[in-house]
Amino acid sequence: MAKTDIGPPDYKQFLPPIIRDNYGKWRYHEIVRAGVLKHVGENGDVLYTVRAGSPRLLSTDHIREICDLAETYCDGYLRFTSRHNIEFLLADERRVAPLIEELQAKNYPVGGTGHSISNMVHTQGWVHCHTPATDASGPVKAIMDELYDHFTHMDLPAHVRIALACCLNMCGAVHCSDIAILGIHRTPPRPDNSRLPNLCELPTTVASCPTGAIRADMKNKTVQVNDDKCMYCGNCYTVCPAMPIADPDNDGISIWVGGKVSNARSAPMFSKLAIPFLPNNPPRWPEVVAAVKNIVEVYAARARKHERLGEWIERVGWERFFTLTGIAFTDKHIDDFTLATETFRTTTQFKWG
């Protein structure tokens, strides 16, 4: 019988000696170039970190290749970031350039530091999820191909964090990203009355609906959906498999902007709706890629240094954002959920666009 409850391996055994020696005693850091961090300890020790992009979905052979690199250049020590990047940890400056050279030869993008676009946090999508409204890995690959130079160069006003979640469950919790790409449904679930009585608990299913659109039909041991109140979140399907909601012709992607996680300068912010719907157009989602690129370019051309996307929009105003990006403003952009009125404008201070 295998041991249970042992927890993860103690991370301390995986810290390279230079980190063990300087734990809690780092003095400052510099970004030497895109993808290379230099941390200096109080005692003068220097640690280099080389950051490389990854598709997140990795084969074991690919991981072994990463291990080979880590063994050749950094005595087998590496880490991953919260945005799926690989970080090679080097105590020897002389190995930095050769590592970068080999990474580039093997098509690993080196970058993602400072005022760049880091790797996209994303979810499983069609690869491995049962509730997706879009794929995840595919749109991410298509977008990062287009924005590649912003990963390898620190040429933006500030950090730009892009994330994708393939449904409103948001395993990727994309709701505070500079640009969030969110898979959405646009048609109500379809209760399967033959399977529902055996598969689903009625009170749970009714309670799962944020807008109260689901009513129990006790007589037939099923539920009815008030289509007028349904905003297609899919939460009922999460708790009740007999309420399928996926709809290839109407599922797609919405784009949200201006969120941030850090407390630097402005407080953390939610992303706000920019584009309510773009079609699922595999394999490369050209409409989504073009929309993201447009937002990044307009921001890059106009924001001031250190200004995150959301901070720039707040400075110029949302009305200007829609004008400058050419994105259409619709009734979908005006909130009608529980705290909607807090978002309505209560002043005559606005711009003409």
Next chain:
Amino acid sequence: MTDSKTPLLDELEKGPWPSFVKDMKQAAEKKPAAADLLNQLELSYKDRIGHWKHGGIVGVKGYGSGVIGRYSDRPDLFPNVRAFHTMRVNHPTGWFYKTDALRKLCDIWDKHGSGLTNLHGSTGDAILLGTTTDHLQPCFDDLSEAGFDLGGSGSALRTPSACVGPARCEWACIDSLDICYQATMTLQDQIHRPMFPYKFKIKVSACANDCVAAIARSDLAIMGTWKGRIQVDPAEVRAYADAGLDIRGEVRDLCPTKCMEWSEADRTLVIHDGDCNRCMHCLNVMPKALRPGKERGASILVGGKAPIVQGSLLSWVIVPFMKLEPPYTELFDLIARIQDWWDENGRSRERLGELINRLGMRHFLKAMGLPAVPQMVKHPRTNPYVFFWPEEIDKKEVK
């Protein structure tokens, strides 16, 4: 013309960014399950819809979480992904590895699964993507033997995560890695045996830059901060100015509290620390010259979550400052009280933030024994619908 079976996915092998399709094809050379996954994904690209059935409860002995059941809805076409379950492996805190440990994971997964992984999933776990039901227990046994354990799923404590912290960051105000690791080890039972109304997430960021998105993504966010004065090295401030940094424009003018004065003439920076809200911007721009104050600890915030069910929430401050030193008794006591209250009062699938919103923050604070302080709100209430506790009322007998 190509005779490829995956013409749509082949398009995603093009372009400079690393291609997940290449990784899938690499695994497919060895593993029929990976090959069928690739083929099923191609069908999804053609149909524009997922081809996984809803759920399925599978697991390993003694655990109620850590394994996500997954079954193909087209086993007729893709028999090798008829069952294709995920195992969530609790990552080493901070996502640090030595390659021998990673290689062990790879060997185990080649033996038992599809050879495909996520490094890492969004919650932080190392995700082993796709195996059959009969391989779950043997795979777990091998993982355990190699020193790994599963992470959380379902209505459990999800695998806690932490920023890189003192291991590689001069801004770390708390030992985010140790706190996260101790929480993970202390709360093992909660991770493996779902016992709550819904999921519970703990994330630890060692400063306000919040590299693990604790405020946005966790029910309990532990955020490193300090009291007292920012440590200023005047010589290094001057060195930044000499090197061309526009301290007025890039530092002083962007300070949200306008708590600093910069004198171009004598090149000195004066910080009025009482006005500072410790946002980190000036430290971010001048790490060599400015450092966090010496009295360090954490702000504790609760309630953050993504939209489902009642809408997204950012976490709320409930303890402005807590000293955090091993064995973190005050923190773990607070976590236990929070979870007990949530467990007692929460409805099924109600996150902590939603429960606080439903019952009222005053009830939560009273149950926690936490004093109300102005740091908890952006501003006091604007409506006059104020509740008073019975004991606050002067009761007179009415004749």
